[in-house]
Amino acid sequence: MDREQLAHFKKILAEQLAHLEEQAFITAIELAQGGVEIEYVDRAATHRDQDMKLRIKSRESRLIKKIRLALDRIENGTYGICEACEEPISLRRLEARPVTTKCIDCKEREELLEAQSH
Numbered sequence: 001m002d003r004e005q006l007a008h009f010k011k012i013l014a015e016q017l018a019h020l021e022e023q024a025f026i027t028a029i030e031l032a033q034g035g036v037e038i039e040y041v042d043r044a045a046t047h048r049d050q051d052m053k054l055r056i057k058s059r060e061s062r063l064i065k066k067i068r069l070a071l072d073r074i075e076n077g078t079y080g081i082c083e084a085c086e087e088p089i090s091l092r093r094l095e096a097r098p099v100t101t102k103c104i105d106c107k108e109r110e111e112l113l114e115a116q117s118h
Contacts, residue, residue, distance in 0.1 A: 001080045010074050012098050017067045024060045066099040082106050
């Protein structure tokens with residue numbers, strides 16, 4: 001992968017990271033404010049909303065971690081290399097999922113093995 005392509009993916013990942021960190025901050029504020037209940041608000045609905053926000057925050061946290069790891073791989077020269085077979089990951093796959101660590105063949109194999117084990 002050339003420098004221009006790496007710069008392209010670094011920009012995409014940095015923008016995604018900034019957006020997710022902003023969303024995570026907003027979600028954290030909303031969760032903190034969730035302790036103040038208005039009398040007429042249905043408690044079940046409030047708890048459901050809090051639970052959903054916690055799940056969203058958890059997903060955001062996992063994706064933030066994956067983005068940071070992808071940015072680290074760009075810095076150390078391993079971005080775009082499959083961690084399973086050590087072959088280049090296609091640009092098309094990286095465009096679709098910039099945080100990926102596996103080429104499509106290895107990922108499909110992994111998913112097939114997971115499906116067979118369940």
